[in-house]
Amino acid sequence: MNAWPTALLLAALLPMVRQVRGARAAPMWRGNRFRRFAIGALWRFGLPVPVLLVLAGRASALVMVPPEFAPVTRLLGLGDRDPWLVGGMVAGALLGMAAASGIAAWRAWRGRSPRYWFGEFASLEATDPADRGWATVLSFVAGLTEEGYFRLLLPLLAAMARPGGGGALAGFAGSTALFGFAHRYQGWRGVATTTVVGAGLTALYLGSGSLALAIGYHALIDVGSLVVRPWVRQAVRRRKHAKLFSNR
DSSP states (O other), rough: OOOOHHHHHHHTHHHHEEEEHSSSSSSOOOOOOOHHHHHIIIHHHHHHHHHHHTTTGGGGGGGGGGGGGHHHHHHTTTTOOHHHHHHHHHHHHHHHHHHHHHHHHHHHTTOOOOOSSSOOOGSSSEEEEEEEHHHHHHHHHHHHHHHHIIIIIIHHHEEEEEEEETHHHHHHHHHHHHHTTGGGGGGGHHHHHHHHHHHHHHHHHHHTTHHHHHHHHHHHHHHIIIIIIIHHHHHHHHHHHHHHTTOO
């Protein structure tokens, strides 16, 4: 174990202490909730990434995949800049958003309450039109900060602390588990879902060679869940009510 990267790794894990302690229950935000959450994500998960990478002498990792990750890429059978992986995941995200929005629209038209199969998202949705702008900002902030933290910083410091493929593999496995556990305010289904999504984002990052692509994919998922789905549900309800009144 290399002492300096190990010390930096321990420092990098400190934000998780606050996150886990504050994730015991679904957040009941009041007023400017998305803005406050976005700012909190920036300093909690965003700031440590460039600071600790500079201290580790690896600021270049922000723009290129570190060579320490190559053994994991080979182990997973991923090719560098794999177009099928990238295209498949982006298409899957768009189809998933369309399907979730369609189900939300159908349930709203039938007068049924929202159903959340993959976690407890009710407290996270931008149900107030005034929140949509900041909810969109939060989606991109979450993509930027969480991908830099969970997909780059933690695995890289783990790989540097324990040189060889084993350190990188343990880093990705551990960071993916932490990514899921950090969302435990969404219930066990939310933890399971985000863990699977985290594994997919790892594959996307390593297979595409682009952290920016993983950031964009993450943001797309969040925009769909926080903004698009509740907007579709509300639009259908308004249309249904307008139709009922026009038939009277």
